Amino acid sequence: MIDPRILRDEPDRVRAAQAKRGLSADVVDRALAADTARRTAILAFEAKRGEQKSLGALIPKASPEEKQDLLARTKTLAAEVKEAEAARGAAEDEWTEILKSIPNLADEATPPGGEDDFVVLEHVGTPRDFAAEGFEPRDHIELGQILGAIDLERGAKVSGSRFYFLTGVGAQLELALVNMAMDQARGAGFTQVIAPSLVRPRAMEGTGFLGQAADDVYRIEGEDLYLVGTSEVPMAAYHSDEILDEATLPKRYAAFSPCFRKEAGSHGKDTKGIIRVHWFDKVEMFVYTTLEESYAEHERLLAWEKEFLDKLELAYRVIDVAAGDLGLSAIRKFDCEAWIPTQGKYRELTSTSNCTEFQARRLDIRSRAEGGTRPAATLNGTLTAITRTIVAILETHQLPDGSVRVPEALRPYLGGLDVLEPV
RNA sequence: GGAGGCGUCGCCUAGUCCGGUCUAUGGCGCCCGCCUGCUAAGCGGGUUUGGGGCUACAACCCCAUCGAGGGUUCAAAUCCCUCCGCCUCCGCCA
Structure with missing residues (x-):
């Protein structure tokens, strides 16, 4: 697996490396898109999860009436968290899979070609x-x-x-x-x-x-x-x-x-x-x-x-x-x-x-x-x-x-x- | 192959039966500071890893992480299932 930071910061370097091996550079754009999607999904999940945690902490010390209300809210929230977590997992898998398919970047001194x-x-x-x-x-x-x-x-x-x-x-x-x-x-x-x-x-x-x-x-x-x-x-x-x-x-x-x-x-x-x-x-x-x-x-x-x-x-x-x-x-x-x-x-x-x-x-x-x-x-x-x-x-x-x-x-x-x- | 036990942040360890300030206890080691002729002791603080946000790739904030992965639940180190590893006994065997 190559350094994800190189992919994000210097995509052209990866494109050039692909060309040197005689491979298509399409994968670079797919990887970049997957990286964005992944980070968006992480953000969404973490927001939901944070909310769930803070609400959940209130439950043990809530009064009976408050508790009913909280339970109702956290119940729907739990489903949303689960969904967001699955989406995050899928986005991360997609990203890793693409990233793993990119071969290591050939050294400058390596001759180009086959x-x-x-x-x-x-x-x-x-x-x-x-x-x-x-x-x-x-x-x-x-x-x-x-x-x-x-x-x-x-x-x-x-x-x-x-x-x-x-x-x-x-x-x-x-x-x-x-x-x-x-x-x-x-x-x-x-x-x-x-x-x-x-x-x-x-x-x-x-x-x-x-x-x-x-x-x-x-x-x-x-x-x-x-x-x-x-x-x-x-x-x-x-x-x-x-x-x-x-x-x-x-x-x-x-x-x-x-x-x-x-x-x-x-x-x-x-x-x-x-x-x-x-x-x-x-x-x-x-x-x-x-x-x-x-x-x-x-x-x-x-x-x-x-x-x-x-x-x-x-x-x-x-x-x-x-x-x-x-x-x-x-x-x-x-x-x-x-x-x-x-x-x-x-x-x-x-x-x-x-x-x-x-x-x-x-x-x-x-x-x-x-x-x-x-x-x-x-x-x-x-x-x-x-x-x-x-x-x-x-x-x-x-x-x-x-x-x-x-x-x-x-x-x-x-x-x-x-x-x-x-x- | 059969039966049983165990796996906690470098090492050891508390917690698991009876789910909720566990935001994971304590000790050792290590790091920083204080004290100090020097060292040791003592005192105070820090000490998993990965990801994200924001950025100077700092500080800070957030999420995950108790062998791994699922499940139950509003909530899992704790309950259930599967897998992996280690240990003990039996069987077999180079």
């Missing part, structure tokens, strides 16, 4: 030249099979398409990556968390995943519970309805959880392998801080993501995602995309978003300082999404015989193993 209008910020490392090395790289599917690391056939047999088993060194690789990510995070002062991956509607809604993204969310039948697509969801809701002392900020969490995505509408895309799956595990950084600090924190999250990719010796680029592709909550988003040799392109491995106060307003997360309370700012960033990280490692560090060199930083987490050998 999915393809991203700006490349930098390239790190050089994609490996397999032609120069004189062999054709195998894709991660083949490598996974050779190494006994990924079992796609049985994944499909047991769970369906876009499922897999990680076996042998594949399973070891996941645990190693998780531990390496957690160690890095702990070293940087993060609190490690294992988060629940089933959440109530409030958490899902509050993080902005029940709007246009609802199609991608799994719901448990008859349970009013959702499977999260990222631990951003439980971690944002973690401090919901709380007031955090600003002296305790930033609060940094590194959360491990499985992630579930329906991948509705992506039929035909990445149908093979484990690039796009219905379930994967992830270590996610999540930070609560102040609005002013959020911008610098966003850069820090990006730096920690890069540090992790650097340790895995991957070639990647960092993009500044365009406004239309930000999702509901973010004002700015950086994606780190690793080079996938057999695809000949960069694919998203990690992503970090600054959601400013947007999620905090919805989830009622405030901070307290000298001047009073205000909404906190939330940010998130991937440390490692296991499946795509494995794809990048296998393909990037493969050797002609189908074995895979283990990046040095990862070796301690694999018991010193320096090469994954075919089984």
